[in-house]
Amino acid sequence: MKLFSISTALFLSVQGLVAQNPLVTKIFTADPTARVFDGKLYLYPSHDVVPKEGIEAPRFCMPDYHIFSLENGSTWKDYGVVLDQNQVPWGKKDSYGMWAPDCIKKGDLYYYYYPAEPADKSAFRRIGVGISKSPTGPFKWEKKYIEGVSGIDPGLLLDDDGKAYLYFGGGKELFVAQLKDNMKEIEGKPIKIEGLPAGYKEGSFPFKYNGMYYFTFAHVFPDEGYTIGYATSSSPMGPFEYRGKIMDNISNGTNHHSVVNYNGKWILFYHWWAISGHNKLRSIQADYMEFKEDGSIKKVKPTLR
Numbered sequence: 001m002k003l004f005s006i007s008t009a010l011f012l013s014v015q016g017l018v019a020q021n022p023l024v025t026k027i028f029t030a031d032p033t034a035r036v037f038d039g040k041l042y043l044y045p046s047h048d049v050v051p052k053e054g055i056e057a058p059r060f061c062m063p064d065y066h067i068f069s070l071e072n073g074s075t076w077k078d079y080g081v082v083l084d085q086n087q088v089p090w091g092k093k094d095s096y097g098m099w100a101p102d103c104i105k106k107g108d109l110y111y112y113y114y115p116a117e118p119a120d121k122s123a124f125r126r127i128g129v130g131i132s133k134s135p136t137g138p139f140k141w142e143k144k145y146i147e148g149v150s151g152i153d154p155g156l157l158l159d160d161d162g163k164a165y166l167y168f169g170g171g172k173e174l175f176v177a178q179l180k181d182n183m184k185e186i187e188g189k190p191i192k193i194e195g196l197p198a199g200y201k202e203g204s205f206p207f208k209y210n211g212m213y214y215f216t217f218a219h220v221f222p223d224e225g226y227t228i229g230y231a232t233s234s235s236p237m238g239p240f241e242y243r244g245k246i247m248d249n250i251s252n253g254t255n256h257h258s259v260v261n262y263n264g265k266w267i268l269f270y271h272w273w274a275i276s277g278h279n280k281l282r283s284i285q286a287d288y289m290e291f292k293e294d295g296s297i298k299k300v301k302p303t304l305r
Protein backbone atom coordinates (compact mmCIF):
# COMPACT_ATOMS: atom_id res chain seq x y z
CA MET A 1 0.00 0.00 0.00
CA LYS A 2 1.35 3.44 -0.97
CA LEU A 3 0.97 5.84 1.92
CA PHE A 4 0.82 9.62 1.45
CA SER A 5 3.51 9.68 -1.24
CA ILE A 6 2.78 12.53 -3.60
CA SER A 7 4.65 13.68 -6.67
CA THR A 8 6.18 17.13 -6.63
CA ALA A 9 5.76 17.55 -10.38
CA LEU A 10 4.32 20.96 -11.19
CA PHE A 11 2.05 19.60 -13.86
CA LEU A 12 0.81 16.12 -14.50
CA SER A 13 1.22 14.38 -17.77
CA VAL A 14 -1.36 12.32 -19.55
CA GLN A 15 -1.15 10.57 -22.86
CA GLY A 16 -4.39 10.08 -24.69
CA LEU A 17 -6.11 11.69 -21.72
CA VAL A 18 -7.04 8.54 -19.83
CA ALA A 19 -3.89 6.52 -20.32
CA GLN A 20 -2.13 7.80 -17.23
CA ASN A 21 -4.47 7.51 -14.31
CA PRO A 22 -4.32 9.09 -11.77
CA LEU A 23 -4.53 12.40 -13.60
CA VAL A 24 -3.34 14.86 -10.96
CA THR A 25 -0.31 13.91 -8.93
CA LYS A 26 0.76 17.18 -7.31
CA ILE A 27 -2.13 17.34 -4.87
CA PHE A 28 -4.93 14.99 -3.81
CA THR A 29 -8.11 15.65 -5.75
CA ALA A 30 -11.59 14.11 -5.57
CA ASP A 31 -15.17 14.52 -6.82
CA PRO A 32 -14.12 15.62 -10.33
CA THR A 33 -16.61 17.64 -12.34
CA ALA A 34 -15.33 17.82 -15.90
CA ARG A 35 -16.68 20.53 -18.18
CA VAL A 36 -15.93 21.51 -21.76
CA PHE A 37 -16.12 25.25 -22.33
CA ASP A 38 -15.43 26.57 -25.84
CA GLY A 39 -13.73 23.31 -26.80
CA LYS A 40 -11.40 23.24 -23.80
CA LEU A 41 -11.58 20.65 -21.01
CA TYR A 42 -11.66 21.90 -17.42
CA LEU A 43 -11.76 20.02 -14.13
CA TYR A 44 -13.52 21.30 -11.03
CA PRO A 45 -12.55 18.83 -8.29
CA SER A 46 -12.47 19.03 -4.53
CA HIS A 47 -9.16 18.86 -2.65
CA ASP A 48 -8.21 16.36 0.05
CA VAL A 49 -5.36 17.16 2.42
CA VAL A 50 -3.66 15.26 5.22
CA PRO A 51 -5.20 16.62 8.47
CA LYS A 52 -2.79 18.77 10.45
CA GLU A 53 -2.41 18.01 14.11
CA GLY A 54 -5.29 19.51 16.06
CA ILE A 55 -7.66 19.69 13.10
CA GLU A 56 -10.93 17.99 13.71
CA ALA A 57 -11.63 16.26 10.42
CA PRO A 58 -13.77 13.24 11.19
CA ARG A 59 -14.54 12.43 7.59
CA PHE A 60 -12.55 14.36 5.01
CA CYS A 61 -10.11 17.23 5.36
CA MET A 62 -10.93 19.62 2.53
CA PRO A 63 -9.79 23.26 2.83
CA ASP A 64 -10.16 24.78 -0.65
CA TYR A 65 -10.70 24.32 -4.38
CA HIS A 66 -8.34 24.25 -7.35
CA ILE A 67 -9.28 24.34 -11.04
CA PHE A 68 -7.40 22.50 -13.78
CA SER A 69 -7.45 22.70 -17.57
CA LEU A 70 -6.07 20.28 -20.12
CA GLU A 71 -3.28 21.87 -22.14
CA ASN A 72 -2.03 20.44 -25.43
CA GLY A 73 -3.94 17.23 -24.74
CA SER A 74 -1.28 16.10 -22.31
CA THR A 75 -0.81 18.47 -19.37
CA TRP A 76 -3.20 19.50 -16.62
CA LYS A 77 -2.60 23.11 -15.66
CA ASP A 78 -3.36 23.95 -12.02
CA TYR A 79 -4.77 27.47 -11.54
CA GLY A 80 -4.14 27.31 -7.81
CA VAL A 81 -6.63 27.99 -5.03
CA VAL A 82 -9.78 29.52 -6.46
CA LEU A 83 -11.67 29.55 -3.16
CA ASP A 84 -10.36 28.98 0.35
CA GLN A 85 -12.67 27.86 3.17
CA ASN A 86 -12.07 31.13 5.03
CA GLN A 87 -13.14 33.23 2.02
CA VAL A 88 -16.67 31.83 1.98
CA PRO A 89 -18.68 34.94 2.94
CA TRP A 90 -21.36 32.91 4.77
CA GLY A 91 -19.16 29.98 5.84
CA LYS A 92 -17.91 28.67 9.12
CA LYS A 93 -14.18 29.35 9.48
CA ASP A 94 -11.66 26.49 9.34
CA SER A 95 -14.38 23.94 8.62
CA TYR A 96 -12.28 21.80 6.25
CA GLY A 97 -15.62 20.93 4.70
CA MET A 98 -15.32 22.16 1.11
CA TRP A 99 -16.96 19.21 -0.60
CA ALA A 100 -17.75 18.56 -4.27
CA PRO A 101 -18.26 21.63 -6.54
CA ASP A 102 -19.51 22.22 -10.09
CA CYS A 103 -19.21 25.02 -12.65
CA ILE A 104 -21.46 25.95 -15.55
CA LYS A 105 -21.45 28.57 -18.29
CA LYS A 106 -24.54 30.56 -19.10
CA GLY A 107 -24.26 33.35 -21.66
CA ASP A 108 -20.82 34.89 -21.20
CA LEU A 109 -20.57 34.11 -17.50
CA TYR A 110 -19.34 31.16 -15.47
CA TYR A 111 -21.14 30.12 -12.29
CA TYR A 112 -19.22 28.09 -9.71
CA TYR A 113 -21.38 26.22 -7.17
CA TYR A 114 -19.94 24.76 -4.00
CA PRO A 115 -21.14 23.36 -0.67
CA ALA A 116 -19.79 24.62 2.64
CA GLU A 117 -20.68 24.61 6.31
CA PRO A 118 -22.75 27.71 7.10
CA ALA A 119 -21.62 29.92 9.97
CA ASP A 120 -25.27 30.28 11.02
CA LYS A 121 -25.42 26.49 11.65
CA SER A 122 -28.74 26.32 9.76
CA ALA A 123 -27.79 23.08 7.98
CA PHE A 124 -25.01 20.52 7.57
CA ARG A 125 -24.10 22.17 4.27
CA ARG A 126 -25.47 25.06 2.22
CA ILE A 127 -24.64 25.75 -1.41
CA GLY A 128 -23.05 28.99 -2.54
CA VAL A 129 -22.23 30.43 -5.94
CA GLY A 130 -19.55 32.63 -7.47
CA ILE A 131 -19.63 34.39 -10.83
CA SER A 132 -16.79 35.06 -13.24
CA LYS A 133 -16.10 36.07 -16.82
CA SER A 134 -13.53 33.26 -17.01
CA PRO A 135 -13.84 29.50 -16.39
CA THR A 136 -10.84 29.71 -14.08
CA GLY A 137 -11.91 32.78 -12.13
CA PRO A 138 -11.45 34.94 -10.25
CA PHE A 139 -15.04 34.46 -9.10
CA LYS A 140 -17.10 37.04 -7.25
CA TRP A 141 -18.58 35.05 -4.38
CA GLU A 142 -22.19 35.74 -3.46
CA LYS A 143 -22.56 37.05 0.09
CA LYS A 144 -25.31 34.55 1.02
CA TYR A 145 -25.90 30.89 0.24
CA ILE A 146 -28.76 29.91 -2.09
CA GLU A 147 -31.91 30.31 -0.05
CA GLY A 148 -34.09 27.18 0.14
CA VAL A 149 -31.25 24.78 -0.67
CA SER A 150 -29.56 22.71 1.97
CA GLY A 151 -27.36 19.76 1.15
CA ILE A 152 -24.18 18.73 -0.61
CA ASP A 153 -22.93 17.97 -4.11
CA PRO A 154 -24.34 20.57 -6.50
CA GLY A 155 -24.69 19.23 -10.06
CA LEU A 156 -25.80 21.64 -12.77
CA LEU A 157 -27.67 21.27 -16.04
CA LEU A 158 -28.20 24.03 -18.57
CA ASP A 159 -30.97 22.96 -20.92
CA ASP A 160 -31.22 23.87 -24.59
CA ASP A 161 -34.04 26.31 -23.81
CA GLY A 162 -31.74 28.27 -21.48
CA LYS A 163 -33.31 27.02 -18.26
CA ALA A 164 -30.84 25.86 -15.61
CA TYR A 165 -31.33 23.21 -12.95
CA LEU A 166 -29.53 22.51 -9.70
CA TYR A 167 -29.41 18.90 -8.50
CA PHE A 168 -28.08 18.26 -5.03
CA GLY A 169 -28.27 16.30 -1.80
CA GLY A 170 -26.86 13.35 0.04
CA GLY A 171 -28.73 10.66 1.97
CA LYS A 172 -31.81 8.67 1.10
CA GLU A 173 -33.17 11.41 -1.18
CA LEU A 174 -31.74 13.71 -3.85
CA PHE A 175 -33.35 16.92 -5.04
CA VAL A 176 -33.66 19.17 -8.08
CA ALA A 177 -34.63 22.82 -8.35
CA GLN A 178 -34.92 25.12 -11.32
CA LEU A 179 -32.71 28.17 -11.05
CA LYS A 180 -33.97 31.65 -11.76
CA ASP A 181 -32.36 33.52 -14.65
CA ASN A 182 -29.93 35.16 -12.22
CA MET A 183 -28.57 31.66 -11.37
CA LYS A 184 -28.41 32.69 -7.71
CA GLU A 185 -31.92 31.82 -6.60
CA ILE A 186 -34.29 28.90 -7.14
CA GLU A 187 -37.83 28.91 -8.47
CA GLY A 188 -40.19 27.62 -5.79
CA LYS A 189 -39.05 24.73 -3.63
CA PRO A 190 -36.68 21.86 -4.53
CA ILE A 191 -38.46 18.64 -5.43
CA LYS A 192 -37.38 15.10 -4.59
CA ILE A 193 -35.99 13.21 -7.57
CA GLU A 194 -38.43 10.34 -8.06
CA GLY A 195 -37.61 6.94 -9.54
CA LEU A 196 -34.24 6.29 -7.89
CA PRO A 197 -33.51 3.01 -6.10
CA ALA A 198 -33.36 2.77 -2.32
CA GLY A 199 -30.00 3.21 -0.58
CA TYR A 200 -27.65 6.05 0.30
CA LYS A 201 -27.16 8.45 -2.63
CA GLU A 202 -25.03 11.51 -3.36
CA GLY A 203 -22.83 12.96 -6.11
CA SER A 204 -25.61 14.17 -8.42
CA PHE A 205 -24.47 14.69 -11.99
CA PRO A 206 -27.00 15.46 -14.76
CA PHE A 207 -26.43 15.67 -18.51
CA LYS A 208 -28.45 15.48 -21.72
CA TYR A 209 -27.88 13.08 -24.61
CA ASN A 210 -30.05 12.57 -27.69
CA GLY A 211 -32.90 14.56 -26.14
CA MET A 212 -32.91 12.37 -23.01
CA TYR A 213 -32.04 13.61 -19.51
CA TYR A 214 -29.49 11.44 -17.73
CA PHE A 215 -29.08 11.67 -13.99
CA THR A 216 -26.04 9.90 -12.56
CA PHE A 217 -25.34 9.47 -8.86
CA ALA A 218 -23.15 7.67 -6.37
CA HIS A 219 -25.26 4.92 -4.85
CA VAL A 220 -24.57 2.63 -1.94
CA PHE A 221 -26.04 -0.85 -2.20
CA PRO A 222 -26.00 -2.32 1.33
CA ASP A 223 -24.14 -5.43 0.17
CA GLU A 224 -21.81 -3.74 -2.31
CA GLY A 225 -20.75 -0.25 -1.19
CA TYR A 226 -20.47 2.78 -3.46
CA THR A 227 -21.39 2.28 -7.11
CA ILE A 228 -22.24 4.79 -9.83
CA GLY A 229 -25.83 4.47 -10.99
CA TYR A 230 -27.85 6.27 -13.61
CA ALA A 231 -31.46 7.02 -14.41
CA THR A 232 -33.14 8.68 -17.38
CA SER A 233 -36.16 10.87 -17.95
CA SER A 234 -37.85 12.86 -20.69
CA SER A 235 -37.96 15.83 -18.28
CA PRO A 236 -35.10 17.51 -16.37
CA MET A 237 -37.11 17.29 -13.16
CA GLY A 238 -38.15 13.67 -13.59
CA PRO A 239 -39.66 11.34 -12.71
CA PHE A 240 -36.59 9.28 -13.62
CA GLU A 241 -36.27 5.59 -14.38
CA TYR A 242 -33.32 3.76 -12.87
CA ARG A 243 -31.29 2.14 -15.67
CA GLY A 244 -28.50 0.39 -13.77
CA LYS A 245 -24.85 0.86 -12.86
CA ILE A 246 -22.14 2.72 -14.79
CA MET A 247 -19.46 1.49 -12.39
CA ASP A 248 -19.29 -1.22 -9.77
CA ASN A 249 -17.85 -0.60 -6.35
CA ILE A 250 -14.07 -0.06 -6.44
CA SER A 251 -13.54 0.44 -2.71
CA ASN A 252 -12.89 4.13 -3.22
CA GLY A 253 -14.86 5.16 -0.13
CA THR A 254 -17.19 7.36 -2.18
CA ASN A 255 -17.87 7.49 -5.88
CA HIS A 256 -18.46 11.08 -6.95
CA HIS A 257 -17.97 11.45 -10.68
CA SER A 258 -18.97 13.33 -13.84
CA VAL A 259 -19.56 12.55 -17.49
CA VAL A 260 -18.40 14.69 -20.39
CA ASN A 261 -18.17 14.53 -24.15
CA TYR A 262 -14.76 15.76 -25.24
CA ASN A 263 -13.52 15.62 -28.82
CA GLY A 264 -16.38 13.25 -29.70
CA LYS A 265 -15.65 10.76 -26.92
CA TRP A 266 -17.61 10.21 -23.73
CA ILE A 267 -15.47 10.17 -20.62
CA LEU A 268 -16.30 9.24 -17.04
CA PHE A 269 -14.27 11.10 -14.42
CA TYR A 270 -14.16 9.60 -10.93
CA HIS A 271 -11.71 9.22 -8.06
CA TRP A 272 -9.72 6.44 -6.48
CA TRP A 273 -6.77 6.31 -4.11
CA ALA A 274 -3.98 5.31 -6.51
CA ILE A 275 -1.36 7.56 -4.87
CA SER A 276 -2.17 7.42 -1.15
CA GLY A 277 -3.72 3.99 -0.69
CA HIS A 278 -6.16 5.81 1.60
CA ASN A 279 -9.76 6.59 0.70
CA LYS A 280 -9.73 10.01 2.36
CA LEU A 281 -6.80 11.09 0.17
CA ARG A 282 -8.21 10.58 -3.27
CA SER A 283 -6.89 11.10 -6.81
CA ILE A 284 -8.97 11.76 -9.88
CA GLN A 285 -9.06 9.39 -12.80
CA ALA A 286 -10.85 9.08 -16.13
CA ASP A 287 -11.96 6.27 -18.40
CA TYR A 288 -13.89 6.23 -21.64
CA MET A 289 -17.60 5.49 -21.49
CA GLU A 290 -19.87 4.19 -24.25
CA PHE A 291 -23.56 4.24 -24.98
CA LYS A 292 -25.45 1.37 -26.52
CA GLU A 293 -27.80 2.02 -29.42
CA ASP A 294 -30.82 2.10 -27.10
CA GLY A 295 -29.29 4.92 -25.06
CA SER A 296 -28.22 2.73 -22.17
CA ILE A 297 -24.67 3.07 -20.84
CA LYS A 298 -22.13 0.27 -20.98
CA LYS A 299 -20.57 -0.35 -17.59
CA VAL A 300 -17.14 1.28 -17.33
CA LYS A 301 -14.21 -0.86 -16.30
CA PRO A 302 -11.99 1.52 -14.32
CA THR A 303 -8.23 1.62 -14.75
CA LEU A 304 -6.95 0.65 -11.34
CA ARG A 305 -3.23 0.25 -10.94
Ligand code: FUB
Pocket residue numbers: 030031046060099100152153202203218254255256
Ligand atom coordinates in the same frame (compact mmCIF):
# COMPACT_ATOMS: atom_id res chain seq x y z
O1 FUB B 1 -15.56 14.61 -1.05
C1 FUB B 1 -16.47 14.89 -0.03
C2 FUB B 1 -17.78 14.23 -0.28
O2 FUB B 1 -17.58 12.83 -0.38
C3 FUB B 1 -18.46 14.59 -1.57
O3 FUB B 1 -19.15 15.78 -1.53
C4 FUB B 1 -19.27 13.38 -1.78
O4 FUB B 1 -19.84 13.29 -3.05
C5 FUB B 1 -18.27 12.31 -1.48
O5 FUB B 1 -17.37 12.08 -2.53
